[in-house]
Amino acid sequence: MNFRSYPGKTFVIESSKAIIRNEQLEEQRYKVGDVIPEGKNVGDVKTIPQRTEVNVLDVKTDPGRHTYVLASGNGADQVFGWTAATNLEGGFKNETAGLSPGVWQLEPLGRNKTCIDADALIRDGAPNFTSRGTTIPIRSFVAVTETSSDGRFVKCSQMTIAQNAMEVGEEIGWTKASNLGDGCSDLFFAPTWTDKKGPNACWREGEYIGPKLLVNIIGFGAEMEQITLDSVEAYLEMKDAAEQDNIQISINSAFRTFARQAQLRHLFDIGQGNNAARPGFSNHQHGQAFDLNTRHNVFDGSDKVYEWLKRNGPRFGFVRTVSRESWHWELLPAEAKALAAAGKFKLPHVNDA
Numbered sequence: 001m002n003f004r005s006y007p008g009k010t011f012v013i014e015s016s017k018a019i020i021r022n023e024q025l026e027e028q029r030y031k032v033g034d035v036i037p038e039g040k041n042v043g044d045v046k047t048i049p050q051r052t053e054v055n056v057l058d059v060k061t062d063p064g065r066h067t068y069v070l071a072s073g074n075g076a077d078q079v080f081g082w083t084a085a086t087n088l089e090g091g092f093k094n095e096t097a098g099l100s101p102g103v104w105q106l107e108p109l110g111r112n113k114t115c116i117d118a119d120a121l122i123r124d125g126a127p128n129f130t131s132r133g134t135t136i137p138i139r140s141f142v143a144v145t146e147t148s149s150d151g152r153f154v155k156c157s158q159m160t161i162a163q164n165a166m167e168v169g170e171e172i173g174w175t176k177a178s179n180l181g182d183g184c185s186d187l188f189f190a191p192t193w194t195d196k197k198g199p200n201a202c203w204r205e206g207e208y209i210g211p212k213l214l215v216n217i218i219g220f221g222a223e224m225e226q227i228t229l230d231s232v233e234a235y236l237e238m239k240d241a242a243e244q245d246n247i248q249i250s251i252n253s254a255f256r257t258f259a260r261q262a263q264l265r266h267l268f269d270i271g272q273g274n275n276a277a278r279p280g281f282s283n284h285q286h287g288q289a290f291d292l293n294t295r296h297n298v299f300d301g302s303d304k305v306y307e308w309l310k311r312n313g314p315r316f317g318f319v320r321t322v323s324r325e326s327w328h329w330e331l332l333p334a335e336a337k338a339l340a341a342a343g344k345f346k347l348p349h350v351n352d353a
Helices: 229-244 258-269 304-316 333-341
Strands: 053-061 067-072 079-084 096-100 112-115 121-123 131-135 141-147 153-162 165-176 180-182 201-204 207-211 214-218 224-228 251-253 289-292 318-320 328-331
Touching: 053 079, 121 165, 141 165, 214 229, 224 229, 224 251, 229 304, 229 328, 304 318, 304 333, 318 333
Parallel strands: none
Antiparallel strands: 053 067, 067 079, 096 214, 112 141, 112 180, 121 131, 141 153, 153 165, 201 207, 214 224, 251 289, 289 328, 318 328
C-alpha cells in the first residue's frame, strides 16, 4: 500500500489565518524586499490566502503531536512553507504520513521481507513442511511467492533491490512466516526494535507481546496518531465505506507507546489527567484499539457515527469491547464475524447501563 496518501492530491486552504512557518515552525513575517500582497505590510505575519489550492510536499509534527504540512502551489517550485494541517479543508484527517520507524532499504510492499531469525529453517512444501537442515541467513532479503493455506509457512526466493524495486531471484524454499519481518530494513536488528518499552513495543494485559510496525495517520483535530500496519487496510476500508454513506470517521486515539501510557498514568496519579491504565495494561498498547469520533456515550440513536458503526463495524472486523465507552472499538476479525452473524456489534461483557 501507499504509506503516504497525500502526494498528488490537491487540498484547499480553509482558514483565513493560515500562517506560514519555517522549518522550525516559527511564524514568518514580510521583510523589506519581499513581494508583499495587497493589504499586507512589512512586519505582518505571512499567510496563505483562503481558498488557495495547494499540494503537500511533506509532513511533520511538533512535540504536542500537532501536524504541519509543507504546502506548495502549482508545482514544487512555488513553495509557501509549513502551515498547520488544521488550516486545510477537512483538517487533513485520515491522510497517512509514512511508517514508523521511517528508514527503509525498501518499505513493505506485501511480498518483500527480511529474515529476522538466525534459525530460519528451509523446508519442503506441503503437507509436512519437513526441514532440509539448512537455514536462510539472518538479515537476508527475500520475496514471498506462496503462502500455506493456514498462513504459517511461506515459500521464498532470493531478492535484491534495484532502483527502489524488487528483483526476485533463485527460489530458496519454504520457511515459517514468523521468521520474516515485513519490508527490507536493518531496523529489525536495532536495540529500539527489541526494547520492551521502545516506540514499537506492544503489550497486552501486562505481558509484552513483541514489536509491530506502525503507520502514521492524521486523526481528529489534526493530531498525529499511529496504527499498526496490520490494521491499516481494515480501518481505511471502513472509513471509505462510511464516506459513501456521508459519515465521516476519524481517530481520536489509537496506538500508544509504553512511554506515552506512562505519561498519561502519571498525569492521572497526580490529579491532572483522565483515568489511564498502568503502562503495559492499556488496550491501546496491543495495536488493535481505536477511539473513534463518536459522541461520548450517546445511545439514543442521535449519534450518526455511532449508529453507523453499530450496523457496519463488525463487517470490517471492528467491535466494541469496553463498557460505557461508545467510542472504543477494536479490530478483532474472528469475534466480529461471529457477532455480525448474530446481528450484534459488542462483546457479551460490554454493559452501558
